[in-house]
Amino acid sequence: MNYQQYLNSRISAVPPSGIRRFFDLASSRKDAISLGVGEPDFKTPYLIRDAAINSLIDGETQYTANRGLPELRDEISLYLSERYHLCYRADSQILVTIGASEAIDLALRTLISDGDEVLVPDPSYVSYAPGVIFAGGVPVPVRTCQKDQFRLKVSELEKAVTSSSKLLILPYPNNPTGAIMEESDLLEIADFVRKHDLLVISDEIYSELIYDGHIHVSFAAVSDMYERTITINGFSKAFAMTGWRVGYACGPEEIVSVMNKIHQYSIMCAPRQGQVAAAAALRMGRENHYESVLMMRESYDRRRRLMLDAFLKMGLDCFEPYGAFYVFPSIQRTGLSSEEFCSRLLQEKDVAAVPGTAFGLSGEGHIRCCYATAVDKIEIALERIAAFVASNS
Amino acid sequence: MTKLETSILDILQDDCRLPLEKIAVMTGSSLEEVAGAIQDLESRKIILKYSPVINWDRTDRERVEAMIEVRVTPQRDMGFDAIARRIYRFDEVKSVFLMSGSYDLLVLVEARTLKELAAFVSGKLSPLETVTGTATSFVLKRYKEEGVIFDQDESDRRLVISP
Numbered sequence: 181m182n183y184q185q186y187l188n189s190r191i192s193a194v195p196p197s198g199i200r201r202f203f204d205l206a207s208s209r210k211d212a213i214s215l216g217v218g219e220p221d222f223k224t225p226y227l228i229r230d231a232a233i234n235s236l237i238d239g240e241t242q243y244t245a246n247r248g249l250p251e252l253r254d255e256i257s258l259y260l261s262e263r264y265h266l267c268y269r270a271d272s273q274i275l276v277t278i279g280a281s282e283a284i285d286l287a288l289r290t291l292i293s294d295g296d297e298v299l300v301p302d303p304s305y306v307s308y309a310p311g312v313i314f315a316g317g318v319p320v321p322v323r324t325c326q327k328d329q330f331r332l333k334v335s336e337l338e339k340a341v342t343s344s345s346k347l348l349i350l351p352y353p354n355n356p357t358g359a360i361m362e363e364s365d366l367l368e369i370a371d372f373v374r375k376h377d378l379l380v381i382s383d384e385i386y387s388e389l390i391y392d393g394h395i396h397v398s399f400a401a402v403s404d405m406y407e408r409t410i411t412i413n414g415f416s417k418a419f420a421m422t423g424w425r426v427g428y429a430c431g432p433e434e435i436v437s438v439m440n441k442i443h444q445y446s447i448m449c450a451p452r453q454g455q456v457a458a459a460a461a462l463r464m465g466r467e468n469h470y471e472s473v474l475m476m477r478e479s480y481d482r483r484r485r486l487m488l489d490a491f492l493k494m495g496l497d498c499f500e501p502y503g504a505f506y507v508f509p510s511i512q513r514t515g516l517s518s519e520e521f522c523s524r525l526l527q528e529k530d531v532a533a534v535p536g537t538a539f540g541l542s543g544e545g546h547i548r549c550c551y552a553t554a555v556d557k558i559e560i561a562l563e564r565i566a567a568f569v570a571s572n573s
Numbered sequence: 574m575t576k577l578e579t580s581i582l583d584i585l586q587d588d589c590r591l592p593l594e595k596i597a598v599m600t601g602s603s604l605e606e607v608a609g610a611i612q613d614l615e616s617r618k619i620i621l622k623y624s625p626v627i628n629w630d631r632t633d634r635e636r637v638e639a640m641i642e643v644r645v646t647p648q649r650d651m652g653f654d655a656i657a658r659r660i661y662r663f664d665e666v667k668s669v670f671l672m673s674g675s676y677d678l679l680v681l682v683e684a685r686t687l688k689e690l691a692a693f694v695s696g697k698l699s700p701l702e703t704v705t706g707t708a709t710s711f712v713l714k715r716y717k718e719e720g721v722i723f724d725q726d727e728s729d730r731r732l733v734i735s736p
Binding site for chain 1: 580583584587588591595598599600601729731732733734735736
């Protein structure tokens, strides 16, 4: 039977993720050291896990409210106010989702009509462009580059914007580059957004992972951007809770209520135990000044310095990334493409990294290396990469 | 305690074999600053020893460990310190803690055989004049020590590549 004729052509036309091929390749090499992961190497702090365990023991196995447990939304409201000076009402402006991924999908489906253009920084997280297409929109990549520390520049936005542009996705701190946006950068973006009458999806999932004295500024807290911004965040990166799949979206009530309409028909609610654990994470964080987040951040920061130093010593150009847990060195001096570099590095040296092109065409000439890995493994991997670079220079 | 000192202690506690050069990079400090800070931590007796955590159960070395709860009569002007000093000088004694609760000192003892350990308790510890009673519990299995879990596969369960 030819199933192709039955499949949604818009979805069939989207190619599989560039990461998928590397996943298959790397999975087949049992001794490979992976710098290709996109999640913390810590387990969820035990007290958070314990809250979920107790919830199960107490028989809390029912649906929650569509928008999420009221106590979790209260905690999110307090957290955003305390950490990022954002004021969102728990009853009408916050929606708890299955990871930040669902929140992004809901925002895109809520805002995009057929043919709307969405400005997406390139390189960026793999889901944005396909998500825009699934929602009927047209993703328009906006180039970012190493000379600007991969920050989003208005000059590049102006080249990409048209009368059909409706939305800008603002994913900082950034995966895969580790770039951040300072307040002064965001003020320029705010002028651009106002000028072109755009809305913004600000994906701030790495907001807690920012280093060297830099401070995360939430886009909704900049100038008059509150009314134009959907803020997306979650628990995966800051609290090492990737597998729990809990995220949230906050924004103007009129937008969040439509997002909730899709959510209630398609999802019903995020899993209860994940929500209980997330509420515990924020409550404990508030009480102990985010002790575990701080401990993990310091640990990442040490490994960030170690990895950056090693790439610079190899003679590879590498800007200092101040956010997330990725280093994004340039491998152009080897003369290899990102794909070739990563394929051969895996086959010849048993080290897995992700080609920059998996995150967009502007990622060509770079590789993404995650430093959320044990120091001894990072050191072995870096030695192998150095040998590989030396033999290809 | 400076931020650099705290960072160095965290790093060394995790892996005390890490070269100074790496610690300097990881803390964003110079080699001299790190070397000086470590020397200072050693001279202030904050760092006492660089010692691995060993799972002896996986070796062929015969070894018996016990935790002994010791009740003692504190001495005038010396409190518990004098008797604790007498106890910790025995080679068999690995750790001594002054405790709150129903007994006074917790003594961790290691010997090659049960017979040796029994001889220590009955021949050396109990006869001390200020010791009024002991209760010995043998260690049957170690689950976690110095933050390291012994009995579980702690391998990385993450996907090798993820977005």
